[in-house]
Amino acid sequence: MDKIFRVNMTDLTTTVEDVPAEWAGLGGRALTSTIVATEVDPECHPLGEKNKLVFAPGLLSGTAAAQSGRMSCGAKSPLTGGIKESNAGGTTAQQFARMGIKAMIIEGMPKEDKFYSLHITKDGVTIAEESELLGSGNFAVIDAMVEKYDKKIGVMTIGLPGELKMASANISVKDPDGKIRSHGRGGMGAVMGSKKIKFMTVDSEGAGAVPIADPDTFKKAARVFAKAMLDHPVSGEGLPTYGTNVLVNILNEAGGLPTRNFTYGQFDAHDNISGETMHDTIVERGGSPKHGCHKGCIIQCSQVYNDKDGNYVTSGFEYETIWGMGANCCVENLDEIAEADNIMDDIGVDSIETVVMFGVAMEAGILPFGDGKGILRMLREEIGKGTPLGRILGGGAGNVGRTYGVTRVPVVKNQGIPAYDPRSVKGIGITYATSTMGADHTSGYTIATNILNVGGFVDPLSKDGQVELSRNLQIATAAIDSTGMCIFVAFPALDIPECLPALIDMINARFGCELTGDDVTELGKKVLKLEHQFNLDAGMTNKDDRLPEFFKTDPVPPHNAIWDFSDEEIDEFWNF
């Protein structure tokens, strides 16, 4: 029987509890958001004693289903002030699921100024004081744990920015190869830092296989599902070949590649940082264009990026990071961006928030546009060392904007707007505006239909159909985020008729239940409404579902498009 592991950091005790009946059918985001909404006071200080940090593997995590290795992490966000779910690959979702950990809830806050580590086994959690690794980077923590245990040990860790509770701090997760995956957005690392936990190790020794109610049906459905992944041109070809960075040239062509802190929609040097250039560079230097973030991934959108001498630089090198430091900060050198990506992994800051922030910092005159070396220096010497300037930068784009009096600050709910200009790709603007998570492309990825012609086509420059598109995708995504599936299953799910039924069949076969497509849609709606209510209870209103003023006043070339949705049109989103 699955259990809830509960860790109380105030009195340093841990318990293993039965799963309440009302949580039994939930996993991933549905479960973390339900627990946060049930147990966390929406008005509490996100870095105070009353916030809770919750981890939950998805419903299908730990099974043989392709793409099912995502772990959800939830809390009240110190960045947005609202609810947050941030999911990541790595090994922990599968370990938790196999150990029967339905969720782990970390609550309270130590009274003393000491840090701790958690060690998680199938029997429970033990807490140990930690001093040796304080201030260390995430790679050092992972190396030390692999040394102490073995290569299979699961690790979740924060760097100095997390210890210092910077709002852009993320939680880094060891992947099967000892590289880093991240619960990136919303400052979950700061919440972990506020609980004074430097790292957690997960030892799944003795854990069995995940029980499957109907193994034959499961196997059959899993095969259909995997085939759909491989058959779709995006998940089966584009992503494996070029990674997510396939999007640089596509968005540049569409005029939706935000450039120079969202001043332009195209970047002259797009070829220098494109997925095509990256692929050739990787191959030429003996890296690997394919790499999975978790065991069982068949898309393999990650990669191993080496330097000129063939030495490892980074992996999990995503489009949004490359766009943000590239086009948005006008840095033309892909090697510098790769190096920054590695440093961000090591110090533990969200690479999206951080690159959006650097665009604002450049606008503020803290460093010049195009200064890639300046970014590297500031990551290492300022954010990485917690200097006053580092604290400002580590506070994210909104914090830099407030502290330097900048008005062109691309954030919604104080979270940095990622790599798609909402003026020229209007559907994603609706997602940014309305997402319970703050600006977040993954929460309703309209780029699929606005730009990639997946799931049909909705003209990115017209307002028509965007609210409905974003709504449908956000509902579907909330459900997918609850299964432990990676978001890219949405591509075949939208285009290949057998895909979504196979996903539902797997859930039914796993638990012996009889969910229909409508049930899954209902789950997605329920999750969104629950999260929305939490945000309202935390003090947000529909005024928080708005894009920054400059999108409405400053047209973006080449289409000279502006953000022209009325408040009423945006608020239609919540009519479901």
Place this chain on the structure above:
Amino acid sequence: MDKIFRVNMTDLTTTVEDVPAEWAGLGGRALTSTIVATEVDPECHPLGEKNKLVFAPGLLSGTAAAQSGRMSCGAKSPLTGGIKESNAGGTTAQQFARMGIKAMIIEGMPKEDKFYSLHITKDGVTIAEESELLGSGNFAVIDAMVEKYDKKIGVMTIGLPGELKMASANISVKDPDGKIRSHGRGGMGAVMGSKKIKFMTVDSEGAGAVPIADPDTFKKAARVFAKAMLDHPVSGEGLPTYGTNVLVNILNEAGGLPTRNFTYGQFDAHDNISGETMHDTIVERGGSPKHGCHKGCIIQCSQVYNDKDGNYVTSGFEYETIWGMGANCCVENLDEIAEADNIMDDIGVDSIETVVMFGVAMEAGILPFGDGKGILRMLREEIGKGTPLGRILGGGAGNVGRTYGVTRVPVVKNQGIPAYDPRSVKGIGITYATSTMGADHTSGYTIATNILNVGGFVDPLSKDGQVELSRNLQIATAAIDSTGMCIFVAFPALDIPECLPALIDMINARFGCELTGDDVTELGKKVLKLEHQFNLDAGMTNKDDRLPEFFKTDPVPPHNAIWDFSDEEIDEFWNF
């Protein structure tokens, strides 16, 4: 006939306009808030082109009425994100009134990165480019303008923090002696900086006397009003002798003197910083315990504070500043606090926001509690020079809290909570929570009735009657802030029956109208509701009418009181 002066900083033009009929009966706060609510988009960026900076003298400013020399300054606040009115003494209210300037509205924003100065005469405003005094302190600006014009020139100016748009930047106003008064709260200096105006000069040459409809009645009423000021023990004796700093020992005795960033309610070294000690020190060093912030002030709560060698250090040296750097930062040396007061005047930051901020900075470990010399250094070398640390600090208490992950951050609507602990003086807590201005003691000064037995007595430690007390005082204050009267007229107005009728008689005699006491109350209500609606339209909700969490969880000695109002009890405030 009175006029509206309008300055457009986008195209650098100025106009003189007739007063719209609906603004005719308004002055001071009623007028600035009406103009801001009418002309400013509540959702605009406070440092952007759409915000407007409005100045309006009170209804009685420029007359011979005692205490009537306050100028109101309004805008959308970059500190709170809501509406703001901040009033100050000095010479400009009387100059504006005599020149027939009902209000001055500064709008737009220069496209080029250049600064300007405004020169205001009875005929209009001229705009000149300014480079020479950029970066200068406020005293240097005032000295330069006195040199350029003469001693009578009115000056409003910002220091470097204002130029850099720090949210604690204030607007400094020259008083009759060339000292500084401040539109202190809410970052009005940052708004002036965003309009790229370094300073404004007011030359009232050729201005006549303010027209009085019924001079005899006015004179008679003014005499009764002035007598009430002098007869009341607070305005006639306490304030003239000890200044506002008379309150240190009183609040310490009441257990409501927030100490060590709001951890305790009493300060061991209170005698070192008390009004009594200050008075004796001033007299001993040849300073002056009495000084008025504007011509016609008969309370004279300001002073001239000299150093050990008899050299001028500061004036307008208020209780809240002394409390904040003293008890709240545990600095025991009054000379250090006086020096800090002078630096804050010179660089142009709100001395309340700044001292509350230093309490949070000490909690964050940026400098140790008690380190007065550290505060002086940070004012001069960090805030005063706009370093990264200075930007963090100049962003105010909330900004330091966010940037350093501090949970004990005494702010409401992001504005620092002043010198009275809301747990042990509960009426003022209702004012902090509900004021449209953010935490602001002056907007409904329940200390009068909770602590000073003025206007009756409401037990500070009980919840009974506090909402009604705060509501009545906030309504009255909104009206008084519209007359140009200093807030201390409230003491005699609450206790001496002839005082308030005399004030109304003066307004009626000035304008030839027939206002009643009820009309004045209605005006106060109307102003509050107008401001409240602006804040709601800006995205605030009743959740913004809350004190920080720690007041509810951490009891404050010596009474071990907590903040125990329910949300429903607080929200009762708006039922009028």
